[in-house]
Amino acid sequence: MNNTCYHCGLEVTRHNKVQAPIEDEQKDFCCAGCASVCQTIYLSGLGSFYHHQINSLLSVVDLEYPVEFYDADAFQQPFLEPSDEGVKTITLISDSIHCAACVWLIERAIGVLDGVVWVRVSLTDKRIRLSWVDADIQLSIIMQRLADLGYAAMPYEQNMAESIANKANKAMLYRISFSAFTMMNLLWISIAMYTGAADGKYHNYFQWLGFALATPTLFYAGMPFLKNAYFGLKNRFMNMDVPISIGALSTYFYSVYVLSGLSTKNEVYFDTVVNFIFVILIGRYLESSAKKSTLSASSALQQLQPKVAYVISKGEEKITPVDAIKMGETVLIKPTERLAVDGIVLSGDSEVDESLLIGESLLVRKQSGDEVFAGSVNATGSLMIKVTKTLKNSALGQIVSLVENTQYNKNSIICTLDKIIPYFVGTTIFLAIATFIYWYPYDFDLALLSATSVLIITCPCAFGLATPMSIAVASGVAIKKKILIKNSDALEVLDKVDWVVFDKTGTLTKGEFSISHIEALIDKTNFINIMASIERHSEHPLAKAIVGADKADSILEVSEFYADHGRGVSGVIHQQSYKIGHLSYVDSKHQVDTDLLNKSSILEQQGASCIWCANESDVLGFVALKDQIKSDATKVIDKLKSMGKQVSILSGDSKVVTQAIASKLGIEHMIAQALPKDKADYIKQLQQSHTVLMIGDGVNDAPALVQANASIAIGSGSDVSVNSADLVILKSTLSPIIELINLAKRTNSTIKQNITFALLYNAFMVPLAIMAKVTPLFAAIVMPISSLIVIGNAARLRNK
DSSP states (O other): OOEEOTTTOOEEOTTTOEEEEETTEEEEESSHHHHHHHHHHHHTTOTHHHHHHHHOSSOOOOOSSOGGGGGOHHHHTTTEEOOSTTEEEEEEEOTTOOSHHHHHHHHHHHHTSTTEEEEEEETTTTEEEEEEETTTOOHHHHHHHHHHHTOOOEEOOHHHHHHHHHHHHHHHHHHHHHHHHHHHHHHHHHHHHHTTGGGSTTHHHHHHHHHHHHHHIIIIITHHHHHHHHHHHHTTOOOTHHHHHHHHHHHHHHHHHHHTTOSSOOOOOHHHHHHHHHHHHHHHHHHHHHHHHHTHHHHHHHHTSOSEEEEEETTEEEEEEGGGOOTTOEEEEOTTOBOOSEEEEEEEOEEEEOHHHHOOOSEEEEOTTOEEOTTOEEOSSOEEEEEEEOGGGSHHHHHHHHHHHHTTOOOHHHHHHHHHHHHHHHHHHHHHHHHHHHHTTTOHHHHHHHHHHHHHHOOHHHHHHHHHHHHHHHHHHHHHTTEEESOTHHHHHHTTOOEEEEEIIIIIBOOOOEEEEEEESSOHHHHHHHHHHHHTTOOOHHHHHHHTOTTOOOOOOOEEEEEETTTEEEEEETTEEEEEEOHHHHOTTSOOOHHHHHHHHHHHHTTOEEEEEEESSOEEEEEEEEOOBOTTHHHHHHHHHHTTOEEEEEOSSOHHHHHHHHHHHTOOEEEOSOOHHHHHHHHHHHTTTSOEEEEEOSSTTHHHHHHSSEEEEEOOGGGTTOOSOSEEEOSSOSHHHHHHHHHHHHHHHHHHHHHHHHHHHHHHHHHHHHTTOSOHHHHHHHHHHHHHHHHHHHHGGGGO
């Protein structure tokens, strides 16, 4: 007796039969290749693949590549994002995601797998971002689970994503065209029936013709709805396509029932089925187009990532894909080209436009030893640079990553809606059944069509899109203003902020210090050499000013360097210990010269910061560093006050210097000589009765940024890796703070409008459908329009 191959299902005969042990049991295969692949799958822990394949009433979605590919390092590496050791993070794209219910299902089904750290799904761009422990679960298992759910997913890459989107768009247009063709032909049949043919000898012929047109329309053009509904029911989840499919199938099979002569009724509704599918497809297509339009700013930013660059190998220029460029390689940047990587200039002299990253339109001159960033445009000469960061880890790569990740960060409103939607769909089906039961005693046709209308007209999609679309558009608006929204919850909080706390150095001031005065009890040159040699190991803005001092003419060897963050640094030179920092840090064992104290007091009252230096026995002197207040600081502070917000300064600098800056800006509240912990404690104290926004440079302010209800980091493109802040401003100016607060207010208002509309739509339309006042065709027209209104309202954020 013949049987089938355990792997591929083809016939196994005595001529081609091959046996192999699978889990201690002999299985039959049609060839050695099938036996080998099957053994590999089981060794990889993917044996459940065969159970799904055998038990499925419909075939599962096929994976794009052989299953073993997904676990290969060479396959994963181009798509992986930087993450902790042992943990991998990747972004997938799946065109099968089309409603909030899909988001809910994927996050629950994948999130429960052992080894999956987290999974987030973006409805707006159909991407799945997930993190997993490589030692606990393989990517192939996750991909197979997605396929079993009915979601064909692939690792996200811009060109690949565009290809998938174009392919899906083309398939959608084919289905729309086919359903439009059948709808127009059925329209003529309907006209003939309504104008007299219903009583003629061709009545039955027209009905069978309607059946012939409606059947392929339902099972070809409507297949995406049917398939998604099947996978939803198979996984015990009510997605939006379940009620749509039930409505279409009920109407179709009732018409078939009538056509078969099993009913005394003589009315069929094949035209309703076809019209319904056509309208729903048009709605989905318009909805998809509207989403792409609202996300245009994010897409434009991604397009700025170069695809290739000239790599110098053995003295020759070689055009190399950016993903293949490695750190340490040499890249040639020609005039007018956009830089593909971060690096250090080895040779050449040119001017570079870094406006994309730092918001400044002035050209910056770059010479040997200078740092350059991906996304910048080389204006004049050629540059030879050594790669220090590849595109994904570069400043531009991090900006794009922050922008994309914003869409996955769910705020409290989205989380609440995620929980509601499954019950929403269940309630819809319950109302449809109740409607059918109520109208059935009066008229079966009326009962069926009314129940179908209830199934179709209810729309959780409007709920699901209300918040993510508004946030996506707001993120695009922010990008154009050089603002990155890392945490979408911050938009909700910003509208409620009543107390704003500023760091001083680098936030209210430019952070570009220069030495204005030197007072030392030893030779000034030697004094500066000691300070510069120790401070060159520090990254503090004050340290950089000392290191770059013109009076420092030699660098001394330093050992045992130590940084006491917020206070100062120390080190050993020629077996002599030195401390540099605030006076309270360096003078714990010494008596400070009175003349030095008087001079430092006068300079601090003028707004200078005094950095002291002491050895083990004496305080040697100080340098006075001056900074300038940002040009728009006063205007921003005044605007915040006019909004009814209170303002504070938090600074690690001396009380005298901090007070001088506060007085110039008209700020009443200030905390000076604050360590990072002190700053966080101050924020915590304010939070007892206020909603607090912290604004800093993301270095010593990290604890305060994390503690605050909302936080903004001010920085250039090279500082976008600040992880502590909710929002990052890629400019050195403060005016974007006001723009952010206004944007948050408009975004929250739009979200409330969208949710209110979704509630009113369902509250008004569902009762009409229950009362048999709405036809299935009208319901099919109105339902996608509700989603389009939500998207259109969100898009208005771009126009304000």
